[in-house]
Amino acid sequence: xxxxxxxxxxxxxxxxxxxxxxxxxxxxxxxxxxxxxxxxxxxxxxxxxxxxxxxxxxxxxxxxxxxxxxxxxxxxxxxxxxxxxxxxxxxxxxxxxxxxxxxxxxxxxxxxxxxxxxxxxxxxxxxxxxxxxxxxxxxxxxxxxxxxxxxxxxxxxxxxxxxxxxxxxxxxxxxxxxxxxxxxxxxxxxxxxxxxxxxxxxxxxxxxxxxxxxxxxxxxxxxxxxxxxxxxxxxxxxxxxxxxxx
Amino acid sequence: xxxxxxxxxxxxxxxxxxxxxxxxxxxxxxxxxxxxxxxxxxxxxxxxxxxxxxxxxxxxxxxxxxxxxxxxxxxxxxxxxxxxxxxxxxxxxxxxxxxxxxxxxxxxxxxxxxxxxxxxxxxxxxxxxxxxxxxxxxxxxxxxxxxxxxxxxxxxxxxxxxxxxxxxxxxxxxxxxxxxxxxxxxxxxxxxxxxxxxxxxxxxxxxxxxxxxxxxxxxxxxxxxxxxxxxxxxxxxxx
Numbered sequence: 001x002x003x004x005x006x007x008x009x010x011x012x013x014x015x016x017x018x019x020x021x022x023x024x025x026x027x028x029x030x031x032x033x034x035x036x037x038x039x040x041x042x043x044x045x046x047x048x049x050x051x052x053x054x055x056x057x058x059x060x061x062x063x064x065x066x067x068x069x070x071x072x073x074x075x076x077x078x079x080x081x082x083x084x085x086x087x088x089x090x091x092x093x094x095x096x097x098x099x100x101x102x103x104x105x106x107x108x109x110x111x112x113x114x115x116x117x118x119x120x121x122x123x124x125x126x127x128x129x130x131x132x133x134x135x136x137x138x139x140x141x142x143x144x145x146x147x148x149x150x151x152x153x154x155x156x157x158x159x160x161x162x163x164x165x166x167x168x169x170x171x172x173x174x175x176x177x178x179x180x181x182x183x184x185x186x187x188x189x190x191x192x193x194x195x196x197x198x199x200x201x202x203x204x205x206x207x208x209x210x211x212x213x214x215x216x217x218x219x220x221x222x223x224x225x226x227x228x229x230x231x232x233x234x235x236x237x238x239x240x241x242x243x244x245x246x
Numbered sequence: 247x248x249x250x251x252x253x254x255x256x257x258x259x260x261x262x263x264x265x266x267x268x269x270x271x272x273x274x275x276x277x278x279x280x281x282x283x284x285x286x287x288x289x290x291x292x293x294x295x296x297x298x299x300x301x302x303x304x305x306x307x308x309x310x311x312x313x314x315x316x317x318x319x320x321x322x323x324x325x326x327x328x329x330x331x332x333x334x335x336x337x338x339x340x341x342x343x344x345x346x347x348x349x350x351x352x353x354x355x356x357x358x359x360x361x362x363x364x365x366x367x368x369x370x371x372x373x374x375x376x377x378x379x380x381x382x383x384x385x386x387x388x389x390x391x392x393x394x395x396x397x398x399x400x401x402x403x404x405x406x407x408x409x410x411x412x413x414x415x416x417x418x419x420x421x422x423x424x425x426x427x428x429x430x431x432x433x434x435x436x437x438x439x440x441x442x443x444x445x446x447x448x449x450x451x452x453x454x455x456x457x458x459x460x461x462x463x464x465x466x467x468x469x470x471x472x473x474x475x476x477x478x479x480x481x482x483x484x485x
Binding site for chain 2: 140156
């Protein structure tokens with residue numbers, strides 16, 4: 001009888017998850033590499049030159065997936081943090097801490113590539129557009145989360161405090177987005193429109209989707225590597241870590 | 247032992263209703279603030295000084311000052327609120343009062359609401375009261391000035407509510423003050439946008455009602471959720 005019970009939480013403990021994560025990491029790296037090659041090939045060689053924007057538009061193959069990932073990862077991070085807070089599971093909170101730096105990196109990458117794209121297109125590095133502004137605020141939220149966790153020495157307290165902040169942030173992200181949007185329309189009207197979805201060639205869309213997949217795989221691989229390091233660090237007093245390191 | 251009342255039941259004589267608890271906490275915090283006047287006045291003077299610095303940096307052209315007045319007053323109010331937030335729970339945490347509050351039979355959420363209200367009375371309301379004078383320095387016309395005061399009146403409790411979450415999370419944490427601003431200021435952005443935007447909307451003829459309603463809506467939302475999150479934060483800090 002006992003053998004038929006599925007152990008749903010088997011991989012919920014660091015001891016069993018550590019080797020599993022170690023096995024998964026190379027696969028996700030491999031997938032990330034494949035999608036990167038395909039995505040960049042589609043983006044740089046297959047996709048046609050944009051009639052209006054010329055070659056410079058090709059930065060969107062990095063920029064758009066990076067923006068998507070930065071927003072998505074914040075939600076994922078808050079979910080893990082919320083699960084950790086509600087069910088008091090150590091591993092969930094560790095996942096949240098492991099995702100945060102990657103999310104912040106994508107938010108920064110999205111702002112950086114956006115500035116590089118904005119200079120030739122709009123003639124300026126930065127405009128107070130709703131999307132740019134809310135992306136910047138998202139970066140601040142990531143930095144706040146990481147700073148709070150770094151400032152608290154006791155890991156369990158850091159987890160819980162970070163979880164509350166992440167959940168408050170998740171409630172606030174839509175509020176911030178819409179407030180920035182309305183503020184923006186009041187100030188300068190719809191002078192700059194970034195919506196060009198309907199005119200986009202199919203290969204461009206494919207390039208972006210494949211690059212998004214690549215960033216997904218990269219994020220999973222890096223988060224797993226980081227969570228492995230966090231597990232070793234936090235559980236260093238246990239026997240399984242001693243075996244795992246040897 | 248059957249007929250004996252359980253010891254943890256509040257005795258009927260000493261028990262306070264919800265409003266009684268609230269009033270007690272507010273009175274206590276106001277009394278503490280009155281005994282330490284310098285702390286209260288510091289954030290008020292900070293507000294006045296920051297607002298007065300802007301013309302010195304930007305130049306005394308009245309047309310420009312009129313345009314930036316709402317934004318400057320609002321940003322200065324955010325910073326002044328930031329400055330006073332450190333004290334919201336810190337001294338109670340240091341002397342153990344907060345622990346007693348958590349242990350007391352009164353719900354912690356209620357005590358937190360009381361403390362937040364007292365914080366607003368001490369550090370938010372004075373800013374609203376001094377703002378007309380500062381608005382005159384910026385040559386605001388009576389009507390935009392009235393809208394600005396109204397937006398500050400609705401918005402400063404919002405700042406206290408959101409700030410309380412950050413204050414509870416950074417309680418007793420290394421470099422708490424700087425960290426508090428890093429956590430809280432991004433969350434203040436909607437309040438800033440709608441608060442300062444109300445004045446601009448009024449000047450441009452759109453009417454300030456929409457912005458003020460949104461600000462009041464945010465206040466209602468924060469009034470419900472923020473004490474909850476703050477309570478959770480305090481429990482974590484005291485674990």
